[in-house]
Amino acid sequence: MARVAWIMGGAVVGANLFLEGCTRKAAKNVEGLFEPETIDFLGDVADTILPPTSSPGAKEAGVGAFIPVMVKDCYTTDQQKIVIDGLGKLEDAATEKFGRKFQELDAAERTELLAAIDKEAKDYQKNKTEEDADHYFHLIKQLTLLGFFTSELGATEALRYVQIPGRYDGDYPYAKGDKAWAT
Secondary structure: OHHHHHHOOOOOOOHHHHHHOOOOOOOHHHHHHHOHHHHHHHHHHHHHHOOOOOOOOOOOOOHHHHHHHHHHHHOOHHHHHHHHHHHHHHHHHHHHHHOOOHHHOOHHHHHHHHHHHHHHHHHHHHHOOOOOOOOHHHHHHHHHHHHHHOOHHHHHHHOEOOOOOOOOOOOOOOOOOOOOEOO
């Protein structure tokens, strides 16, 4: 685990993925995640989590297509079910709160909805026992961050990137507001 954290620059998002590897059998209902509508929906959710700013957003970085692959190949059957059921819960929450599906909401409504779900997920994660499963939004948010910051756009435009880095300098000056390093 320490080596993985070192390789990733000290931050491990979705550590279980790295520890257990991508060796899981996919649940039968995961195939629906690969439908174009679902990929677009996941891209819109990811783009609400990481919207475009001075760098591209998660949707432009291809996170909507990244999530289904990771869920299918790397998550346990139970985790796959949590994500799939969670997408339905997210749609239900949008309909209940705003009377429309998530993709029909404007940016402010999407942000408001996901902020409320994120608070719910944080409270759940804080109070869950070791035997309890992760909250669906916790998994989706982890995958969004992993997919974005490991994409070419995320690594080269949101982070500072040097294609061929020079020597290691552990005391490199860092000014507040500087981008983190991808390399």
